[in-house]
Amino acid sequence: MNKHQLYYQILNFAMIVSSALMIWKGLIVATGIESPIMVVLSGSMETAFHRGDLLFLTNFWKDPIRAGEIVIFKVEGRDIPIVNRVIKVHEKDNGNVKFLTKGDNSEVYDRGLYKEGQNWLEKKDVVGRARRFLPYIGMVTIIMNDYLKFKYAFLAIMGEHVTLKCES
Incomplete structure (x- = not known):
């Protein structure tokens, strides 16, 4: 070359x-969101979303949070955001909004996922709202995280492809 x-x-x-x-x-x-694309990592939202679905998110602060909406929230003490449905909303006259979430495939509310002593989420906890999705496209990400040998094999094949392409 x-x-x-x-x-x-x-x-x-x-x-x-x-x-x-x-x-x-x-x-x-x-x-309006720092990470507009996310992969669903668990089955808590089946039948709406399955593990490996790729979600497209928005988060415009002026839009009110409503029951039935699917939100992505992050709570103190957990690194990975959680995707679940808003099932109850409490709005106060002063504009303060609190809400409760639950996975479609879960039997109990998400209070066990919130930080200790927290019974409701607030708007500040929401990092995104699911707007669209592509089914199972994110499985590549899950496979690469769960199976390191597959990840390294994929990277080796890509490296070999680039090397061979450069030589030709």
Whole structure:
């Protein structure tokens, strides 16, 4: 491989990475949320969503939270956000809103998932609201996290592909 081919490959890779970052930043601005795409990791929301579904999220603060809406929330002491349905909403005259969630496939409310002593969620706990989804597309992410050998094999194949493409 000569210098021109190497420079071309480097520039091509940089263009792909920068395009992906621009698309990601555009999604952040358009949806009002730091992470506009999420993979469902558990079966608590079956039949609405299944493990591995890819969710597209928004979170516009002026939109009121309503019963029946599917929210993604994060509670103190848990690293991974939780996807569940709002089942009860309490609105006070001062504008304060508290709500309770439950997975469609769960038998009990989510109070056991909230931080100790917390009985209700507030708007500040919501990191997103499910708007659209693609079924099972996120299984690739789950497989790569659950099976490290698959992840390393995939990376090795991709590396070999890039190397062989550069040589040709």
